[in-house]
Amino acid sequence: MARDDLKDMERNEAGITAVLGILKQRFGEKFKTSVSLRQQHSHTTTYLRSQLPDGVVWPQTTREVSEIVKVCAQHKVPVIPFGTGTSLEGGVNAPAGGISIDLQEMNAILSVNAEDLDVRVEAGVTRETLNQYLRDQGLFFPVDPGANASLGGMASTRASGTNAVRYGTMRDNVISVTAVMADGRIIKTANRARKSSSGYDLTRILVGSEGTLGIITELTLRLFGIPEAIAAGLCFFSTVEDACNATILAMQSGLGMARIELMDADAVASVNKYSNLDLPVKILLLLEFHGSHEGVKEQQAAFGEIAEEFGGSNFQWAEKTEDRTRLWAARHNAYWALKADVGDKDFLTTDVCVPISRLAECVTLAQKDIKDAGLYGPIVGHVGDGNFHAAIAVDPEDQDEIAKVETVANKMVERALEMDGTCTGEHGIGQGKIGFSAIEHGDGIDFMRAIKLAWDPDTIMNPGKLFSQ
């Protein structure tokens, strides 16, 4: 998706005018149409241009969301769900206008069931808020994308993060959702049982559907006990290949790493500056082990041996909470560290995921492409999953540079598909990767589209996303 390809879609002006009037009257102060708010609600942390909704509404309950969708359905006006607006692929843009439904005020933690290790939340609760709330009870929710995103948004894009190698992604950790469908009906996709073979998996149809099938308003999520012992560690390698091979062997040995993250030398350099660290500027693996005290020690020792085989050096283990927190904060702030290093430039951030056996090759070739094109594009990756991101700096005013960056990013995605991988491991399709999704899924796209049309015949749910027009 080139920046200029982002076409507006046909607007239903009469319908939009009618809906604006009805919502203003019904929602008063909780409905706004100012340009600044509409701009904020189409702003994406990417270089895609903004496409503004016509109004923004802040519902307080699932029933209110249902009311809003019913009004929009009657007038065939688009609805675009909004969490925290951290989509990287244009997920909150409104190419045909319509109503942005901002779920941030639906932010109650409804019930924690410690015995069942689950929690019920409204969709606007963010992952950090949830984990702060849970800490005293010795529980945590593991899925941690870079942003402090809303849990509804994370479910909608099937988000993951650094813990996915052990705890899975939103696919694995959502037990059930309550969603408002295109006709305004409210469904709950499942009860609270940890597993079920009762009927089609409605939960996992909605997880990852990016608001195109329904608006998630509540979620029941799996929780985990905070492990008895946690140890984080650093290890440096000369080549991406060595780091990946160490990862593969550790995975095969069933070491049970909770996190295993790669940063290339450019990323390490930026992180050093931004987070005031003094790490060797080489290929870094950043690890975390969860378990019992003895179990974690054994894992550390076993990983040490594996890393040594592949020339790993400068081992450091951080067992104190404050050291660990500092390291992971540095990792989570990597995006801002990179951003600080490129001044006024923006980033095109893309992510792919490949079978881990192809990861070293895929990363190395991406680095070469970036370098050959004269660009700056550090790489960070959730290597235990075969997933990595390139953040390629781009001057939004420089058409030549935009073209170069797009060429390099597209090549990275094409290569991932050739390697039996996916065009996005965790960012989603949105507007940015519609073309690649079509290549990836072949005839499968027809079956996706059939669901879309069966559930949302007037295509009012987040139109212009996932599918080409």
Add this chain to the structure above:
Amino acid sequence: MARDDLKDMERNEAGITAVLGILKQRFGEKFKTSVSLRQQHSHTTTYLRSQLPDGVVWPQTTREVSEIVKVCAQHKVPVIPFGTGTSLEGGVNAPAGGISIDLQEMNAILSVNAEDLDVRVEAGVTRETLNQYLRDQGLFFPVDPGANASLGGMASTRASGTNAVRYGTMRDNVISVTAVMADGRIIKTANRARKSSSGYDLTRILVGSEGTLGIITELTLRLFGIPEAIAAGLCFFSTVEDACNATILAMQSGLGMARIELMDADAVASVNKYSNLDLPVKILLLLEFHGSHEGVKEQQAAFGEIAEEFGGSNFQWAEKTEDRTRLWAARHNAYWALKADVGDKDFLTTDVCVPISRLAECVTLAQKDIKDAGLYGPIVGHVGDGNFHAAIAVDPEDQDEIAKVETVANKMVERALEMDGTCTGEHGIGQGKIGFSAIEHGDGIDFMRAIKLAWDPDTIMNPGKLFSQ
């Protein structure tokens, strides 16, 4: 679903006659219409009566499956996929006649990717065959329902088993499937990446769809390294409540049990006789820990302390492979052990899954109902998941007993739904639980049906299953 409620559906005689002729000519010896084979292919390991298909075909390739489905689609004749025929809910019955597609000859293990911890198999490979094949490579596939089922069938019913508490169910362990859809088109639902946020989750729409949306012909599955250390253990309790409370606390402590199984005293008595064991006839928890040597020891010690709190006794640990194998073989043979104890009687085997905090209450009330009705119905359960089975003995010629058994089984399911659980944890809906599925999912059923009709407008794919007519 009462035995007598199992109505035949309208048959398309002209279409069936046409299809029989075409398949006979095309598939020769690989197509049969003898009554004995047709009977075998509608036989279910349950008390539901058989409804015979009109012919059985043994395709050798996905393309042949596609050919068969195209012929059936053209003539609007039902197709019923058949794996090993171990469905407990009438999954292979042919209430409107049609063609049983037996996938047992598609039994090749196509490729093992040890680095990526995945394997690609044809749908007819059984779980035991796969694990025998993998053993030398230090790898295993964890999902283990009671039967030695085909992996295609296991995916279709979203099967699980004893390892699910740690390794998940088929929902979690299928990376991708190749499926033949109702129009004969072949789709592959995903590439080999371990995670993806690219589009609707076609894999998990097909997993658990029981052949009503497509016929799974190939699967890519997740594998795991055989852990360094494995220890099995036995512990006995006086009450179901104590056993469940010990389980809950162990789960909360993140002990990482690979298996935690409950048998009630009746089940233990049968298993003793059948497998020549000498276990105390009390409530049994049968456990397995996976990890490093020290890690497993720590887990054992920690579990020992927890069990003691709840009056656990007669601890035994089996660390030798042969002792472990004997114990788990006894558990997997529980169904046959029970069967041996009831002579000529059949069983109605039902399964439910509830939030674990409600499990003790749910099991205890089921036991009471069984006893109060004067029936014999031992209970075994995957208690880490909140999932349990009651196998209630029934004389298939005794209408009064059938009525009693159905009343008790239905009550068990209704209670599970009231407790925010599911009407089936791992057996599936088939024909037997259609009514309960409708209660469980409410309006969600309409959205399931919309997918069914969008993908299979002539409803030729395993008709009469999952949905009421």
